[in-house]
Amino acid sequence: MLLLILKRIGLGLITLLIVSLITFVGVEVLPGDACTTYLEREAYGAALDACIKRLGLDVPAYERYLEWASNVIRGDFGYSLSGEMPINEVLGPRVKNSLVLASVSILIGIPLAIVLGIITALWRDKLPDIMISTITIFSMTIPEFISATLLILIVAIWLGWLPGIVIIPSDATFYELLSNIILPVVAISMIMTAHMARMVRSSVIQVMASDYVQMAILKGVPYWKMVFRHVLPNALLPAINVVALTIAWLLGGVVVTEVVFNYPGLGRLVIESISNRDLPVVQALAIILASIYVGINLIADLMTLMLNPRLKSLQIRK
Amino acid sequence: MSEIIESVKNLSIGFNSQKGKQISILRNVSTNIKKGETVGIVGESGSGKSTLALAMMGYIKQGLFPLKGECLFKSEDLLKMSSRQLEKIRGRKIAMIPQNAGQALTPNLKIGYQIDEALRLHTDLNKSERDKKISELLNKVRLPSPETMAFRYPHELSGGQQQRVAVAMALAGKPDLLLLDEPTTGLDVTTQAHVLELLRFIAKDTGTSMIYVSHDLGAIAQVSDRIVVMYAGEIVLEGPARKILKEPIHPYTYGLLKSIPKLSLAGLPASMPGSQPQPGSINEGCSFYDRCNLATDNCKKNSPDLEHIKELDTNVRCFNYKELINQNNNLQTSITKKSNNSEANEVLKLKDVSISYAKQKFFDQLLNKISDQNPTVKDISIDIKKGETIALVGESGSGKSTILKSIAGLLETKDGQIKFENDRILSSDLKMRNPNDLRAIQLIFQNPDESLNPNHTVEQILSQPLKLYFNLLGKELKKNIIDLLKKVRLGEFYMSRYPRQLSGGEKQRVAVARAFAAKPDIILCDEVTSALDVSVQAAVLNLLQQLKEDLGTTYVFVSHDLAVVRAISDRVAVLYQGRLCEIGPSQNVYKFPSHPYTEVLLGAVLEPDPDIKPKLVAEDIVEEKPPEKGCSFQGRCPRKIGDICNSEVPPWQIGENGNAIRCHINIEELASLQQ
Known part of the structure; x- marks a missing residue:
C-alpha cells in the first residue's frame, strides 16, 4: 500500500516536471522575451542590454530553467513583470479568493448534487425525477456566460439584492467576501451540480438493478436501510473521481465566471497575465494549476482504493 | 397428508408490450408446497420458472405485474401485502438462495455483517448471541475457519464458498420455506456436487420446505421429492420426482430427458426440433404443438388442461399422454456417431507447450532470464489427427481455454512448439502467421451474444470471412452465404436478421456457420454449448457432428461438462491446473482405471436419475496456482501416496486399453483400487 502511494506520488512529480518543461520551452520559443515585452518601444540599445542583464536573460536557457526550477522548489516564483512585485505576493490573494469560491461551491454543490x-434515481420516471432532471439538463446546457449574465441582470440590476460585480478589498473579512460571492457560486453550482447529479443518478440506478440489491430486498431489509447500507456506498464510489475533477476545475478553470463577475481569482489571473505577456506569472500559474490537478486526483485515487475493499485487497495481494 | 405451506392459485404474470398488448409470461399456474417437501421447478430459459419462484416471495420484477391469481403463504396473499408486511416475511418465513452468490452479496460489506443483518432483522438475539450464531451458521454450511471468515469480503471467497455464505444467510432467519434459484449453476462440477449435498443435508436436518428452481435435471434429480416441469409459462407436468424422471408422460419432458447427454451412454443425444415459443406468440392450441411428434389436429386448435391422473399421482397437460405411458424404456438410447479413421495423419501437434500469464520483469527480460518457473500451463504434448474430435476437459482454472487461445495464436506460448500440417511450426504470434494458416484454424466462442457483432446482419457476419479469405463478391458471395446457412439448417430469410432477433440456438448456429465459412481444417470450440438450453445443446452437438462427418473437419473441443464431452469426442484429455493428467480414447477415459482427478470429476457428475448419487471423494478446495513441483493434483488427491507426490512429477503410464495416465500409483494397482 505504502509502496503504491509512493509510486503514485513519484508519477505525479514526473508529471509536474514535464509540465514545467513544456511551459518553459513554450515561453522560450515565443517571439520576443520578457525584456521586449516590458520595455515595449524602448526595447533597443543600452536599455535592452541592461534589462537582459538585470533579468539574467543572457545565460543559456537550460541554466535559466535549472535556476528557475530550483527556486520554484524552494517556493520562490521570482518577480512579476507588470508590477515588478514578487509573484508570491501577486498569487497569494488570488489563491485565497479562488479557494474561498471553490470551497463554498463545493460545500453547497456537491451535497446538493448527491x-x-x-x-432522481430512487423516484426514477416519477414526478420528482422528471422535474429535477428537466431542470438539471436545462442548467447543464445553458453556457455559464449566459446564466451568469442573466443572474446579474435579475438579482443585481432588477431586484438589487446583491452586488453584480465583485469588488473585494484585500483586507475584506470572510463575511464581506461571502455576500459578494453568492452570485458566482450560484452560477458555478448550476453547471457543476447538474453534471454530478446526472452521474450520481445513473450510478444509483445501475446499483439498484444489481443482484445484491434484489437479494437485500428478498432478505427483508427495509427500504431505506437497504438504500443506505447496500446501495449508496457502492453507487457513490465512482463519484469520487468526478468530484476530484470538479474540484480541480473549480480552482483554476472557472475563467468565464470569474471574468463575468470580475472576481479576482486564479482563472482571471491566467487571462490577465497572458494578455499582459507576464510570462513568469504564466509559468508560475501553470505549475500551480498542474499541481492542483495532480494532487487532487492522487487523493481521489487513494480514497477509491481505501473505500473499495475489492481494490484494497487486490493491491495488498500484489 | 401434511400441511400446505404455500399455494399458488391461477397465477398469471405479464407485461405490457410496446404495442399496448398485454403479454403474459406466466399463465394460470397453480401448485402447492407442503411442509418438509422439496419441489423442483424445471424448465428452459424463458419458461417462467424464476418469475414463479420470485412471485412466491411476493416479488415481481420491474416491468412485470400480476394479471390474476394469488400466492397464498399460510393463507395470506403475498401479492396483496404492503412492503412493510413483506419485510416481516422475507428472510424470516421465506428465504432466498440466489443463483450467483458472487453478485448477490453486497461487495462493500463483510460476510459477517451480511449474515448479522439477517439475524438482527429476523431474530431477537443480542450482540454476543448473534456473533455466536454467525460462526455456528458458517460452521453449518461447512466453511473453513468460521471465525475469520466473518471478517472477509465476498470477493475474497471462491464461488463455492460464496454460495455457502448465501446458504448461511438464508438459514439465519430460520425460514419455513427456502427458495433456491439455480443455486449451483456456474459452479464447478465438484463444487456443485458438494453444495447440493449440503442442501440435501440441510433439508433433512431442519425440515425446511424447499423450492429448487433449475434448468439442470441432473441437479433437480438429486434433491427433489416432487418435480414441476414448466414450458412457455405453463406447468406441463407435475408429479413425484422418480416418476417424472423415469417415466415422463409429457412429450416435452420426454424429449428434454432424451436430449441430455449421459455419462453412461456413448453417442449423441437426440435433439428436439425448434425452440420454445416467445411470450405472446401463442394464440391457440397447445404451446408445445410445433415441436411435438405426438401432435394431432386437436392439439393445434385446443389447448389441453392440466389433467390429474390419480393412479400416477401426476398432473399432465397433454391430450395424447397415454401414448407415452408404455414407451419409456427407450429413454436410454442415443444416436451412434461415425467414429473417425484412426489411421489418419496428424494435423496439429502440440509439443511441450507452456504458457504463462506472468509478465516478465523488465530486468529479467534484459538479462534474458526466465522469471516464471511455474507457468499456468506446462508441458502439454498432444498430437491431433485429421478428422478427430479431441476434447480438453477440466474445471475452471485448468488451462483448457488458455491452450485453445494459444493454438489460435491469441496467446503467446512461453515454451514448446505448435506444429501444423507436415510439422510446420506455427508462430505463436498471430501477426507472423500466414493468411492461409489463419484461415485454416477457426474459433467458435462460448457466448454467441458476445461473439456476434450486434450491429451486423447475419449476411454481414457471414460475408466477412468469405470476403477476407476468398475475395468473393456479388452473386457468388450471396450464394455462398445461403449455402452456409443451409448447412447449419437456417433458412435464407435469416440473412437480413440481426443477432438480437435470433434465439440462443440460432445465434450459435450463425457462429458455427461463420467458422465454417473459412473452410477451416481445424475448429476450436470453446464451451460452445454451455450457454445454451439442453434441448438446443443437443441440436448444436448433432449439427457439429454432422458437419464434421461431411467435411472432415478436426475439432478441438473445450468443455467442463463431462457428459457433453463423452457424447461428442473421440479422444479426451483431462487437465488439472494446466497440466495433463490423462489422455486417451473417450470410451476408455470414462472407464477405470483412470487418473484420480478423472475419478473425482466422474464421481461428481449429476445424472438426471434419482438413483445415481454423486460420489464425493475429494475436498472442494480451490487452488490458486499449480504446485511448484510434484504432481499437479497433490493438493486434492484422495489417493495420494506420500512424499513422492509432492516432490516428483509422476510418469506417464499407458493402460492396456490405450489411455495414458500420469500418476505415481501403478496402473494395475489403480485399477484394483477403483473397482
Whole structure:
C-alpha cells in the first residue's frame, strides 16, 4: 500500500516536471522575451542590454530553467513583470479568493448534487425525477456566460439584492467576501451540480438493478436501510473521481465566471497575465494549476482504493 | 397428508408490450408446497420458472405485474401485502438462495455483517448471541475457519464458498420455506456436487420446505421429492420426482430427458426440433404443438388442461399422454456417431507447450532470464489427427481455454512448439502467421451474444470471412452465404436478421456457420454449448457432428461438462491446473482405471436419475496456482501416496486399453483400487 502511494506520488512529480518543461520551452520559443515585452518601444540599445542583464536573460536557457526550477522548489516564483512585485505576493490573494469560491461551491454543490442524484434515481420516471432532471439538463446546457449574465441582470440590476460585480478589498473579512460571492457560486453550482447529479443518478440506478440489491430486498431489509447500507456506498464510489475533477476545475478553470463577475481569482489571473505577456506569472500559474490537478486526483485515487475493499485487497495481494 | 405451506392459485404474470398488448409470461399456474417437501421447478430459459419462484416471495420484477391469481403463504396473499408486511416475511418465513452468490452479496460489506443483518432483522438475539450464531451458521454450511471468515469480503471467497455464505444467510432467519434459484449453476462440477449435498443435508436436518428452481435435471434429480416441469409459462407436468424422471408422460419432458447427454451412454443425444415459443406468440392450441411428434389436429386448435391422473399421482397437460405411458424404456438410447479413421495423419501437434500469464520483469527480460518457473500451463504434448474430435476437459482454472487461445495464436506460448500440417511450426504470434494458416484454424466462442457483432446482419457476419479469405463478391458471395446457412439448417430469410432477433440456438448456429465459412481444417470450440438450453445443446452437438462427418473437419473441443464431452469426442484429455493428467480414447477415459482427478470429476457428475448419487471423494478446495513441483493434483488427491507426490512429477503410464495416465500409483494397482 505504502509502496503504491509512493509510486503514485513519484508519477505525479514526473508529471509536474514535464509540465514545467513544456511551459518553459513554450515561453522560450515565443517571439520576443520578457525584456521586449516590458520595455515595449524602448526595447533597443543600452536599455535592452541592461534589462537582459538585470533579468539574467543572457545565460543559456537550460541554466535559466535549472535556476528557475530550483527556486520554484524552494517556493520562490521570482518577480512579476507588470508590477515588478514578487509573484508570491501577486498569487497569494488570488489563491485565497479562488479557494474561498471553490470551497463554498463545493460545500453547497456537491451535497446538493448527491442528494438530487439519489432522489432522481430512487423516484426514477416519477414526478420528482422528471422535474429535477428537466431542470438539471436545462442548467447543464445553458453556457455559464449566459446564466451568469442573466443572474446579474435579475438579482443585481432588477431586484438589487446583491452586488453584480465583485469588488473585494484585500483586507475584506470572510463575511464581506461571502455576500459578494453568492452570485458566482450560484452560477458555478448550476453547471457543476447538474453534471454530478446526472452521474450520481445513473450510478444509483445501475446499483439498484444489481443482484445484491434484489437479494437485500428478498432478505427483508427495509427500504431505506437497504438504500443506505447496500446501495449508496457502492453507487457513490465512482463519484469520487468526478468530484476530484470538479474540484480541480473549480480552482483554476472557472475563467468565464470569474471574468463575468470580475472576481479576482486564479482563472482571471491566467487571462490577465497572458494578455499582459507576464510570462513568469504564466509559468508560475501553470505549475500551480498542474499541481492542483495532480494532487487532487492522487487523493481521489487513494480514497477509491481505501473505500473499495475489492481494490484494497487486490493491491495488498500484489 | 401434511400441511400446505404455500399455494399458488391461477397465477398469471405479464407485461405490457410496446404495442399496448398485454403479454403474459406466466399463465394460470397453480401448485402447492407442503411442509418438509422439496419441489423442483424445471424448465428452459424463458419458461417462467424464476418469475414463479420470485412471485412466491411476493416479488415481481420491474416491468412485470400480476394479471390474476394469488400466492397464498399460510393463507395470506403475498401479492396483496404492503412492503412493510413483506419485510416481516422475507428472510424470516421465506428465504432466498440466489443463483450467483458472487453478485448477490453486497461487495462493500463483510460476510459477517451480511449474515448479522439477517439475524438482527429476523431474530431477537443480542450482540454476543448473534456473533455466536454467525460462526455456528458458517460452521453449518461447512466453511473453513468460521471465525475469520466473518471478517472477509465476498470477493475474497471462491464461488463455492460464496454460495455457502448465501446458504448461511438464508438459514439465519430460520425460514419455513427456502427458495433456491439455480443455486449451483456456474459452479464447478465438484463444487456443485458438494453444495447440493449440503442442501440435501440441510433439508433433512431442519425440515425446511424447499423450492429448487433449475434448468439442470441432473441437479433437480438429486434433491427433489416432487418435480414441476414448466414450458412457455405453463406447468406441463407435475408429479413425484422418480416418476417424472423415469417415466415422463409429457412429450416435452420426454424429449428434454432424451436430449441430455449421459455419462453412461456413448453417442449423441437426440435433439428436439425448434425452440420454445416467445411470450405472446401463442394464440391457440397447445404451446408445445410445433415441436411435438405426438401432435394431432386437436392439439393445434385446443389447448389441453392440466389433467390429474390419480393412479400416477401426476398432473399432465397433454391430450395424447397415454401414448407415452408404455414407451419409456427407450429413454436410454442415443444416436451412434461415425467414429473417425484412426489411421489418419496428424494435423496439429502440440509439443511441450507452456504458457504463462506472468509478465516478465523488465530486468529479467534484459538479462534474458526466465522469471516464471511455474507457468499456468506446462508441458502439454498432444498430437491431433485429421478428422478427430479431441476434447480438453477440466474445471475452471485448468488451462483448457488458455491452450485453445494459444493454438489460435491469441496467446503467446512461453515454451514448446505448435506444429501444423507436415510439422510446420506455427508462430505463436498471430501477426507472423500466414493468411492461409489463419484461415485454416477457426474459433467458435462460448457466448454467441458476445461473439456476434450486434450491429451486423447475419449476411454481414457471414460475408466477412468469405470476403477476407476468398475475395468473393456479388452473386457468388450471396450464394455462398445461403449455402452456409443451409448447412447449419437456417433458412435464407435469416440473412437480413440481426443477432438480437435470433434465439440462443440460432445465434450459435450463425457462429458455427461463420467458422465454417473459412473452410477451416481445424475448429476450436470453446464451451460452445454451455450457454445454451439442453434441448438446443443437443441440436448444436448433432449439427457439429454432422458437419464434421461431411467435411472432415478436426475439432478441438473445450468443455467442463463431462457428459457433453463423452457424447461428442473421440479422444479426451483431462487437465488439472494446466497440466495433463490423462489422455486417451473417450470410451476408455470414462472407464477405470483412470487418473484420480478423472475419478473425482466422474464421481461428481449429476445424472438426471434419482438413483445415481454423486460420489464425493475429494475436498472442494480451490487452488490458486499449480504446485511448484510434484504432481499437479497433490493438493486434492484422495489417493495420494506420500512424499513422492509432492516432490516428483509422476510418469506417464499407458493402460492396456490405450489411455495414458500420469500418476505415481501403478496402473494395475489403480485399477484394483477403483473397482
